[in-house]
Amino acid sequence: MIRTIKIGVICIVLCLISLPKLAAQEIKLKEYSFTEFFQMIEEEEDSVFRLSNAFLKFNKETDQKFILTFELNKPFNLKSANEDSIRIDKALELTNIVIESFATATPEFLLFGLGKVVFSKPVQCTNCINFMVTQSTFNSTITFKYNRQIRDLALILPPILPPSLYICSSNFQSGLVISSGSTQVFSQFNSVTDKRSLHLTSFENVISANKEKKERVAILGSVFQTILFNKNVVEGSANLTISSEPAETQNESNGRLFGLEINENEFNVPITNLRFDDQNTDLVTMKGNRWSGLILTSISELDRINTLIDGASLSEKLIDEETYKGYILPRLDEMQLRQADFYSQKDLDNYRQKQMIEDVNFYNSEVALRGLFKNYFDSRHDATSANQFYIEIKDLETRRLAYLYHQNPTFDGFFKWRINQFLKLFSAYGTEPAKAVTFSVYVIIAFAFIYLFFPNHWDSHGKDRILHRYQFFFKYLNKDAGMHDVYLEDKQDELAHYNGFKNFFIENGKTVPKFFLATALPLYRWSIASTKTTSWFLQKIDIFKGKWVDLPTPQRAVKTTLLIFTFVIALLYDVFIKMLNALMLSINTFTTLGFGEIPIKGLPRYLAIIQGFIGWFMLTIFSVSLISQLLN
Template sequence: MKQPILLLTLLLSTIVGYSQEIKFLEYSYSEFFRLIQEEQDSVFVFENAIVTFNPATDEEFKGFFKQRDSIFQSESFPEKVVDKEIQLQNVIFKSRIIESQKYKGEKVTVTEGAFIHFHFLKAVSLVDVYAFNCFNSKFENSFYYENKEICSTDQSLIAGISNSNYFASNEFKNAFFRFNCESENIIVFNNKFDIDNNNRRFSLNFIVNNNRLTSFGKNRINGSRLVYLSQNNCQWVDFRDNNFNTTTQISISNMHGLNRLIVKSNTFEKPVIFDIDKFYPVKYSVEWKQFDNELIADMGLGPYLAKIAYEKNIQFNPFDDQYLKQYIDSIRIADEDAYTGEMGFRGFFYNHYKSIFDNENANAVYVNLKNLETKRLAYLYKNNPTFDTFFTWKINQFLKVFSAYGTKPSRAIIFSLYVILIFALFYLFFPNSWDSHGKHRIIHRYSFFLKYLRRNQGIHEVYLEEKQPELLGYEHFRQMIEESEYEVPRFFRATALPLYKWSLSGTKLTAAVLSRVDVMKGTWQEVPPAHRWWKGLLLIGAFLMALAWDVIIKILNALMLSINTFTTLGFGEIPIKGLPRYLAIVQGFIGWFMLTIFSVSLISQLLN
């Protein structure tokens, strides 16, 4: 027993002694770059060193910016081209980011100890590198950055240095980032990432563990392979304004401390595989509309992949574009486990938005959830065609079209207006009790003007002749008043005569106006040829105005009939006959359906 303990003690003492023997050599940034230039080998290997900013010699490694994507320097330095493969391990960069500094009368942020305007032609590998900042640089081959054991570095070496990493306005090819050590800030801003079509599972990795602030913003990612963004055990994560034209997987877990998450205003041109362990109200801002191109729930895709790997022992790339399209279009609808996971994940989003009273995003999630449900119902009907499954499926489709599943009552109103206008067009060609002249209205108008042009009478006289049947009734009423002068109380005579005069006032006023605007004296044949052109022009204009009035009245009658039929679920108060009677029944049925949908949708929104 003593022998193993002795061996273990010797081994530990050897390891401790070895770690204590590591000596860190110190260089300035300009000296570090000179070492790269003087390296004769095609690979520059650099380990166990400290690179410190020297104000006297390192002006080329100092920058100023008012915004992260617009860094500038005290003078225009030439681009630094590096044609060697770079391998750094266990290197501490003593860099600083100083905010609110004065430079030429302006308030700026100063970065001391940054790689600015570098051009790396070959692969760059940084392992256990502390506080690396890079701006306006280009990485032609590949970029690998991983922190594994830098946390165990002697604290006296990094005293007063913030373990922050800034990458802004760079161009990367096949980049890999893994931050495993606790750090302050990781800022990746306004970079361009180009991805080769290689055989790796993830073509761009951005993995962060144990970090205070992660900001990944305004980056452009181009390629044909999967992008993997993972944040674990972080306090503040901010993903916004990025453009992804690749399939993207985002994983958020174990948020703590400040516990703030922002994922918004990103553009995803291909599907997004999303995984988040929980939502915290208020502190999380995850915008739904950025996932328009299809959101895949890891809690749906993951169990399905595990199941087929176990049951069928199939080896394939599940993140291939063609397979993901198949998963979106059919697998997650047909497979119960995948469907349950997808619906449950959307339920998390829906409940989160409702808890923070974000009805706009909540409604958008609900519509997406119901669309998936409708596809599932269509699949169930196809495999088990019953009236129950058919009816449920069609009701969902109907609600989708006419009210967006109850989230937009206005859509029901819009469709109702279309129905009213379409049926009004049919009613326009059929008379009803409101339209007493019906299709003869225009014929009567022609008859009136033809009679006026052929007779030696004024237009007001022709008008009064047309009104004669109506005027006879008023005349009989007047005679009755006069004959009963001494047979009835004076009250009736005193009130009846004004009523008689008021009834005739409209006709008399119209006749008076017509007599004043009458341009003809006698028949059309008696009009001198020199006056015919302008009188004819006036008469045609008057006729067209009267005709337009008749058409407007006819349209209004048809529209009122359609509104009456739609809202009263049938004929209402306007009797109709013939074909329109059957059309009214159909319109009444549609009105009943649409008004019901509108009422339910409106009540649902009011309750929300």
């Protein structure tokens, strides 16, 4: 009995192994050259050209213009050898078409494909392998579909070059759809080790689509082993879908996606549906993209070593797709479901501005999605991107705290809400300590401006200093004495004090050790050095002595100009000293609250207490933010 079962199992396995070869033998492809292919299209009398089960083979005598060449400075970028554009005014329906795309029989490596072709009508390609198109224009929608027969067609090809769909430097004016007609395409066939799996490469194309015209932009990758979607421009009012999900149902498997690259593209569309199963994809790269609209995504994990994503392009763009469906679907009955625009701007705005904040389940899902990206960037030691998503999480938290407070006003709720707002403004939730320093400088300058108009102990002269300047110049202009004489007159009390000190130790120095007299005289000279130096300088620059009114008119004009200039310089110096005192007072109050003493009077005395509290609070947060960043 056991032996019979073993024999039966072996027979079944052998049958399964031979199935691909048998299926491949059932498909017979008729050969055409590239030139013959376009001649058949031109000779077709119907408005639609249909072709099935064909192999387009390069003919070196007639198909020279279908040679594609590389540009060495632009990897993967192809240029057509065709000088003039080929225009096709018929709709195309191509099924089971295999195109010869390369030749290695000669020392040269040649590629063949469609270059500089203008397709005026819709193009539908079902199971088209090695479809290479460059520098072409599609004025209507082009659709690539794949079903199970793609496997049989791929087995026909020699395993030198994997079957591909390659689109480069082309313009799609009415959308682009790449999809599979069955979720079971490539079941147990599209694997990493199977080099005959389909590859998608899209470089430097412009893809446009209009929602009103029902045009679509969709790239569904369940049939592909690799998807390279780089340096394209996608624009229009229709939504874009890029998917690498292996199957629509959990009990069907389409194999693994070996690589997914979405790099340096411009997505100028309202919504991009970005779906990929990270657990079923070996390499995921999304870098350098620019998204003008929102990104609806459903991602399970990102913390594997072969996932490379930049955070700057995704920040403030993400919406959890499954959560959004949970919001939109219950609101639609069966009739509405058939005609619904799931991603209308009204519904998206309502979800983002209201529902994702008010509904705790939606809120938790959106926070979890951003937490997934934050943890990913933390694991990559990309602090900048991790901080961006942390700030997004805290922004959502702040909005929810505001909602909860308005639902149930309490002091605790109000404090949590406002403290989050303050932390966002002051230090971006602790992620930017430098921002805290900048904000502190603003506070110090604002309070210094207030202190400038009030007297304080540090600025003992205050406005009297400026009044003294006026008094000094009035005396000088109305006296015959020089400027240095007026200056010494004002310093008479100070000089008398020092002279009395000098006379005292000279008179009494004879009865004390000479050491004291020898050191006291230099001290006296140092004490009056500043006054003497200033007096000497004023004497040298005073070129017109005497009363101002007695001077000749030319000398009076010169003296007036010089004195006004000197007065302005002195006045600016006084103002600078006053501003400096106000600034130092503000810094001192902000950092230490005046060492226990508040050196100011009047209303600013109470403002100083408030500033001291603000400074204590801000410096504490700054310290915590700085330590947090250092630890990270």
